[in-house]
Amino acid sequence: MKKIILTGGGTAGHITPNIALLPALKEAGFDIKYIGSKNGMEAGLIQAQNIPYDGISSGKLRRYFDLKNFSDPFRVVKGLFEAKKIIKKYSPDIVFSKGGFVSVPVVMAAAFLKIPVIIHESDITPGLANKIASKFATKICTNFPETLQYLPKNKAILTGSPIRKELLNGDKEAACKLTGFGDKPTLMIIGGSLGSVIVNTAIRKALDDILKEFNVIHICGKGNVDEKLLEKSGYLQYEYVDKELKDFFALADVVVSRAGANTICELLALRKPNLLIPLSGAASRGDQILNAESFENAGYSKVIDEETLANISLAMEISELYKNRQKYIDAMSNSDATNGVENIINLIKQYS
Numbered sequence: 274m275k276k277i278i279l280t281g282g283g284t285a286g287h288i289t290p291n292i293a294l295l296p297a298l299k300e301a302g303f304d305i306k307y308i309g310s311k312n313g314m315e316a317g318l319i320q321a322q323n324i325p326y327d328g329i330s331s332g333k334l335r336r337y338f339d340l341k342n343f344s345d346p347f348r349v350v351k352g353l354f355e356a357k358k359i360i361k362k363y364s365p366d367i368v369f370s371k372g373g374f375v376s377v378p379v380v381m382a383a384a385f386l387k388i389p390v391i392i393h394e395s396d397i398t399p400g401l402a403n404k405i406a407s408k409f410a411t412k413i414c415t416n417f418p419e420t421l422q423y424l425p426k427n428k429a430i431l432t433g434s435p436i437r438k439e440l441l442n443g444d445k446e447a448a449c450k451l452t453g454f455g456d457k458p459t460l461m462i463i464g465g466s467l468g469s470v471i472v473n474t475a476i477r478k479a480l481d482d483i484l485k486e487f488n489v490i491h492i493c494g495k496g497n498v499d500e501k502l503l504e505k506s507g508y509l510q511y512e513y514v515d516k517e518l519k520d521f522f523a524l525a526d527v528v529v530s531r532a533g534a535n536t537i538c539e540l541l542a543l544r545k546p547n548l549l550i551p552l553s554g555a556a557s558r559g560d561q562i563l564n565a566e567s568f569e570n571a572g573y574s575k576v577i578d579e580e581t582l583a584n585i586s587l588a589m590e591i592s593e594l595y596k597n598r599q600k601y602i603d604a605m606s607n608s609d610a611t612n613g614v615e616n617i618i619n620l621i622k623q624y625s
């Protein structure tokens with residue numbers, strides 16, 4: 274039986290694509306193990322899938338000054354030794370990394386042990402962790418064609434992103450039952466896997482106007498539920514949604530979202546008219562701005578810059594998006610973007 278180690282974590286964008294690969298890997302006969310951080314959100318999400326999980330020490334590779342910058346290199350080195358021990362013992366045929374800081378020591382340890390490594394980059398420009406990992410990788414999968422130009426030609430390959438198959442089989446009725454919605458169109462807000470205080474604040478400021486036209490499912494991130502709004506009719510808040518997400522997507526008529534690469538690919542696959550508010554260049558390397566631009570140019574999304582949020586009526590923008598929804602659905606229906614699962618599984622089979 275072939276053996277594979279999956280790694281990736283920090284935010285859900287580095288975890289859900291691995292979850293998307295699980296059914297096809299099992300079907301292909303792979304024995305699967307996961308290496309993530311000890312306390313990251315990957316621990317809970319992967320264990321919920323009944324996959325054997327090992328936690329290693331992990332530091333964050335920051336581009337900015339923080340006292341932890343002095344202790345984290347030691348944690349990364351510790352993680353490297355821990356990863357090496359786990360990999361040596363399990364002796365996998367291949368390692369697949371979805372990125373995030375915890376993946377760096379795993380990828381390095383695998384390369385030192387001469388085990389083939391495939392990594393995946395979801396964003397248009399590679400993140401810091403994947404930039405380091407790409408030196409150790411056998412192959413680098415990309416989600417966007419634009420990304421190929423930033424990577425070594427002999428390694429990079431366009432595969433698309435793996436999307437959880439179950440998301441395509443949501444049950445609208447189940448979501449109606451759970452939420453009590455259905456009498457009005459439904460707006461879903463998904464601010465990235467950690468939520469977004471900026472998006473949450475903008476939505477709540479416009480909430481009374483939005484509720485005149487829509488029922489609202491607001492996925493707001495851990496610790497971001499507004500207790501004062503718990504009784505508000507037509508408005509439901511969730512910190513993070515796992516199993517029910519497919520049903521909520523099925524119920525949603527329009528979506529307001531950050532421009533995280535995985536979420537927007539899911540919106541495209543599900544043909545959900547969407548308004549994107551990308552994370553600003555001041556708070557990141559600007560990857561979401563490029564993701565959003567690419568989707569806007571293709572006609573899949575309407576985009577509002579975080580900086581202009583204060584000057585516009587969000588309720589009116591959402592209402593207009595809903596009125597013009599067919600235009601976006603048509604553009605998305607013409608997309609030739611594919612679910613990356615099959616391409617990636619073929620690559621894994623080829624190199625294991």
Ligand SMILES: CC(=O)N[C@H]1[C@@H](OP(=O)(O)OP(=O)(O)OC[C@H]2O[C@@H](n3ccc(=O)[nH]c3=O)[C@H](O)[C@@H]2O)O[C@H](CO)[C@@H](O)[C@@H]1O
Nearest residue numbers: 284285286289395465466467492513514533534535536561
């Ligand atoms: C702040 C930050 O660094 N964001 C980055 C991070 O975002 P983040 O991890 O938020 O990214 P994505 O939007 O790519 O993916 C989130 C994933 O979590 C799932 N989900 C989300 C909420 C929820 O309640 N339930 C659930 O299942 C989504 O369906 C999706 O599959 O990784 C992305 C992919 O590299 C980048 O594009 C983002 O810029």
